[in-house]
Amino acid sequence: MTSQPGRHFLQIPGPTNVPDQVLRAISAPTIDHRGPDFASLTTELLTSLKPVFGTSGPVVVFPGSGTGAWEAALVNTLSTGDRVLHVETGHFATLWQRMAAGLGLYVDFVPGDWRHGVSPEAVAERLTADSARTIKAVCVVHNETSTGVTSRVSEIRQAMDATGHPALLLVDTISSLGSIDYRHDEWGVDVTVAGSQKGLMLPPGLGFNAVSEKALAASRTARLRKSYWDWQPIIEANRRGFFPYTPATNLLYGLAEALRMLEAEGLPAVFARHDRHAAATRTAVRGWGLEVLCVDDREHSSSLTAVLMPDDQDADKVREIILERFDMSLGAGLGKLAGRVFRIGHLGHFNDLTLAGTLAGVQMGLQLAGVRIDPNGLTAALDVLRSE
The missing domain is CATH 3.90.1150.10 (Aspartate Aminotransferase, domain 1)
Known part of the structure; x- marks a missing residue:
C-alpha cells in the first residue's frame, strides 16, 4: 500500500494505540535487572498494579502474551486429568478450552451462540450436577474480543457459591482490564488472566496472573508440568523486587507510565x-x-x-x-x-x-x-x- x-x-x-508518553518511557536506557534501581521499580509496579485488578493479593508478571498467561493459570492450579468447565462465548473461549485439552485436562465445554455471554444459570446447573465434585475449575472469558460480549462475572461467582461447589474461578480479562469495571477480590475470582496490549496501553509482551489465596493453595498440589510459568519462584523473587529470570525491563518502564496515567484519570x-x-x-x-x-x-x-x-x-x-x-x-x-x-x-x-x-x-x-x-x-x- x-x-x-x-x-x-x-x-x-x-x-x-500506545500513548507517546508510554513510548518515551519504553525508550529509556535499560538498567541492571539485578540492581537496586530495578528493585525499586518492581516494588512500585507490583503495588500500582493491584488496584487495576481490584486485588490486595499477588499479581504475577510474565514476559509473554495473554495466551501464555492462560497457560500459567491452568498449569499452576490443576493436575493431569482434572475436569474443567469452559463456556463457548466466542473464538478466544474456544481457544482456551483447546489449550486445556492439550495440557491433559478433561474439558466440559458448554456450547454457545457467540452472541451471549456466560450464563450463570448454566454454570450453576453443571456444578449442581457434579455431585462428585470432579470439576476443579470454571474458565470464563470476561470480555470476548471476537464478539464484543461481556460476561457477568460477579453473577457467575454468585451462582457458583449458591451451589456450594469448591471449583476455582479463572477469568480472562485480556480485553477488559483497564477498560471495563473489574474486581478480582470482590467478585471472588481465583485467577485473573491479562495482557499488556489493550487497556494497559502497552505493546504486546507482558502477561499477568492475579492470584487468590485459594489459587495459591491449589498451586502447591497442582501436578501439571511447568517451569517458565511457575508462580512460586516469581512470587518469591518479587518479594525482593526481582524476577527469577530476565524480565522485559523496558516494557516495565512503559507499564509504570501507563499505570500513572490510569491513576491520574x-x-x-x-x-x-x-x-x-x-x-x-x-x-x-x-x-x-x-x-x-x-x-x-x-x-x-x-x-x-x-x-x-x-x-x-x-x-x-x-x-x-x-x-x-x-x-x-x-x-x-x-x-x-x-x-x-x-x-x-x-x-x-x-x-x-x-x-x-x-x-x-x-x-x-x-x-x-x-x-x-x-x-x-x-x-x-x-x-x-x-x-x-
Missing part, C-alpha cells in the same frame, strides 16, 4: 469514558440500520463493538476498502464469524475526536462498499458524544 499522510487509525480491539473515569464511547458506537451502528452482534443489553462490551453485516455483504471487503481509502484498520471476524462481522475497537488511549473520526471512516467505507445504510448514523453518534 502506498504511503499516506497523517496517522494510521489502529481501531482493532488490540493491540491498541481515575479508574471510575476510565470506565465511564469507555462506556460512553461504546454507547456512541452502538448508536451509530443501529442508526446505520445494521446489527450489533451482542444481543443482551446487559452484556455489551465497552472495549469493542462487533458489527454483523447483511447476508449479501462481505465484512472483509468493507475492511479492505476502509484500510485502502482511509488508512484505518478494523478487526476481522474470527472463527465462524469470518467475513460476517467487523470489529470496531474503542479502548485504551482514546478520546471523543478519535471515535468521531473512526465512525466517519466506517460510514464512508460502508457507503463505498455499496452497503445500504442510513447516513444519519454518524450524526446520532455525535449527538451522544455532545450530550455528555
